[in-house]
Amino acid sequence: MASEALDKPALGQTFIAGLWNENPVLRLVLGMCPTLAVTAAVRPALTMGCSVIFVLVCSNLVVSLMRNLLKPHLRILMFTLTIAAFVTIADLFLKAFLPEMSERLGPYVPLIIVNCIIICRAEACASKNGLAVSLVDAIGMGLGFTMTLCVLASVRELLATGKIFEQQVMPAVFVPWAAMSMPVGAFITLGLMLGLVNTITKKKA
Amino acid sequence: MDTLTILLLAFISIVIINNLVFTKFLGICPYLGVSGRIDMAFGMGLAVTFVVTLSGAMTWMIDHWVLMKAGLEVTRYVCFILVIAGAVQLVEMYLRKFFPSLYESFGIFLPLITTNCAILGLCLFINLWEIDNLLEAAVLSFGAGIGFTMAICIMAGIRENLNLADVPRCLRGAPITLITAGLLALAFMGFAGMIR
Numbered sequence: 090m091a092s093e094a095l096d097k098p099a100l101g102q103t104f105i106a107g108l109w110n111e112n113p114v115l116r117l118v119l120g121m122c123p124t125l126a127v128t129a130a131v132r133p134a135l136t137m138g139c140s141v142i143f144v145l146v147c148s149n150l151v152v153s154l155m156r157n158l159l160k161p162h163l164r165i166l167m168f169t170l171t172i173a174a175f176v177t178i179a180d181l182f183l184k185a186f187l188p189e190m191s192e193r194l195g196p197y198v199p200l201i202i203v204n205c206i207i208i209c210r211a212e213a214c215a216s217k218n219g220l221a222v223s224l225v226d227a228i229g230m231g232l233g234f235t236m237t238l239c240v241l242a243s244v245r246e247l248l249a250t251g252k253i254f255e256q257q258v259m260p261a262v263f264v265p266w267a268a269m270s271m272p273v274g275a276f277i278t279l280g281l282m283l284g285l286v287n288t289i290t291k292k293k294a
Numbered sequence: 295m296d297t298l299t300i301l302l303l304a305f306i307s308i309v310i311i312n313n314l315v316f317t318k319f320l321g322i323c324p325y326l327g328v329s330g331r332i333d334m335a336f337g338m339g340l341a342v343t344f345v346v347t348l349s350g351a352m353t354w355m356i357d358h359w360v361l362m363k364a365g366l367e368v369t370r371y372v373c374f375i376l377v378i379a380g381a382v383q384l385v386e387m388y389l390r391k392f393f394p395s396l397y398e399s400f401g402i403f404l405p406l407i408t409t410n411c412a413i414l415g416l417c418l419f420i421n422l423w424e425i426d427n428l429l430e431a432a433v434l435s436f437g438a439g440i441g442f443t444m445a446i447c448i449m450a451g452i453r454e455n456l457n458l459a460d461v462p463r464c465l466r467g468a469p470i471t472l473i474t475a476g477l478l479a480l481a482f483m484g485f486a487g488m489i490r
Contacts, residue, residue, distance in 0.1 A: 118468045121322035122411040165405060166379055173372045181368070196418035199371050203409040205323055271483065272317055276476030283469040284462075291464065 100225045107229025113206040114237040115286045120206040124238060125275040126197050131254055134242035136190050138235025140179045140198060145207050146227040147175045152215040153223035159216065168211040169202065176201045206234060244278055245269045301433045308437035311488055314412050315445040316479040318419075321412030325446055326471055335450035337396050339443025341385055341404070343436065346413045348381045349374075350435025353417040354428055374417050375408075382408045412442055448478065 113119045120141075127137045148171050159167060180198045183191040191198065201207070210230055215223040243253050249269035251259035268274050314320040321342070328338045353374050361367055386404055389397040397404070407413070416438045425431045452474055461470050 118326065119323070121326065122319050122415075125319040125322065165408065169375050169379065169408065170372060173375050177368060177371050180371075196415060196422055199418055200320075200411050200415055202371055202375055203411045203414050205409060208409055268480075272319065272479040273476045273483065275319065276472050276479055280465070280469045280472030280476060283472065284465040287464040287469065 100221065103222060103225050104229040107226060107231070107233045108236070109233070111230075112233040112237060113209070113230055114234060115283060117206075117209070118283070119209055120204045120234065121279075122200060123197055123204060124241065125272070125279060127194060128238055128242040128245055128275060129249065129270045130246045131239060131242045133190060133193055134238040135235070136183070136187065137194060137197065138231070138238050140183065141201055141204065141206070141234055142228070142231030143179055144172060144175045144201055145210060145231045146224065148172045148207055149210055149215040149223040149227035150220060152211045153218065153220050156216045164212070164216070165208070168208055168216075172207055172211070173202045206230065241278060241282060244282075245274055249274065297429075301430060304430055305433050305437040308434050309441040309444065310482070311485045313441045313445060313482055314416065314438050315442060316475075316482040318415060320415040321410050321442055322475075324406065324410055325449065325475070326468055329446050329449040329453055329471070332447060332450040332454060334399060335446045336443065337400070339439070339446050341389070341400075342407060342410060342412065342442050343439025345378070345381045345385055345407055346416055346439040346442070347432065347436045348384075349378045349413055350416055350420060350438070351428065351432040352377050352381070354420055354425070354431040357421060358426075370421070374414060378413050378417070379408050412438065445478075449475065452478075 107113070109116075111117060114121075114124050123137055123141070127133045148168070151171050152168060155167070176199060179201070180191070183194070183198060210226060214226045218226070247253055247258060248266045250265050251257060251263045266274070269278070308314075312318065315322065315325055324338060324342070329335050356373055356377065357370065361370060361373065382405065385407070386397075389400070389404070416435055420431050420434060425434065449471070453471065456470065456474070465473070
């Protein structure tokens with residue numbers, strides 16, 4: 090992807106937009122449900138991020154291919170059905186090769202179907218643009234999402250257990266904050282993170 | 295335990311103890327989007343309650359009477375999302391005909407109920423918890439809707455007052471709403487373990 094992005098500045102910009110300027114979680118505040126639910130530890134967050142990248146790339150490509158055939162009133166339904174098909178594939182794949190992780194993520198894998206990010210990208214980008222732009226956009230957005238998830242998850246896992254990737258990082262005197270692995274921790278950490286990002290972008294502007 | 299007790303316990307547990315918004319993180323998008331005013335939040339809650347009850351019961355029926363018998367569990371997600379989209383369409387037509395003002399004020403959020411994770415999430419949880427009778431599935435769905443309505447109304451009430459408060463600039467909007475939601479979730483954790 091890198092060489093293609095260098096050739097065409099527009100593609101590069103689309104890619105960067107997904108990572109920071111229009112980062113789905115931090116700037117658009119979309120896809121909150123998995124963001125909060127799977128970030129108790131880094132490993133499930135990473136798995137979730139990869140599944141979302143897969144579904145996002147596939148659905149963006151398919152939607153981009155059929156964008157001229159879509160009737161306006163059936164649009165959302167077609168998007169959802171396309172996404173549901175790819176999510177089923179991802180779910181079966183996880184069940185077959187990573188059964189433990191699939192168990193842990195539970196219903197949050199099928200819930201990718203109703204992840205606003207994917208529908209938002211199908212609507213705002215793939216249904217208006219060609220294959221290349223849609224592909225780059227999907228990868229950028231997907232990476233932006235995964236990155237945010239991992240940052241959030243590492244903060245929470247570190248404070249909740251003193252470990253990252255199940256490796257001890259904090260010194261033994263550190264008392265784990267159990268609340269960080271609970272819903273409270275998820276909501277408040279994300280809130281503070283959004284606040285931090287707001288502060289950073291304000292300074293730049 | 296007789297049936298009534300079981301149903302009552304299921305209802306209370308899904309409304310308060312396993313509240314979808316605070317413990318399962320479902321339905322956060324409309325929760326952040328529509329909770330600005332209390333009347334809209336209430337209308338949204340009722341619409342979601344209706345859709346979730348309808349689709350919870352219908353997906354249970356389809357799952358148990360069609361998909362499991364025919365061995366088509368693979369198509370479960372596609373079927374579920376179709377049922378939900380149909381139910382939302384129904385609510386949309388009904389509101390447009392009988393409550394046009396409410397329909398106007400919902401705008402884009404009404405079709406977005408289709409992609410409300412609370413609804414698909416609940417259908418999946420009913421499947422995951424292996425609920426094996428229709429009545430219990432229906433009660434659970436209805437309870438989930440009521441729980442969502444309660445959560446979004448509490449939030450709207452708080453946010454109406456938050457408008458008057460002096461919130462640091464960088465936390466205005468979504469961040470402070472999330473932090474408030476966290477504190478509410480903390481309060482709701484107090485109910486954990488009340489039943490079983």
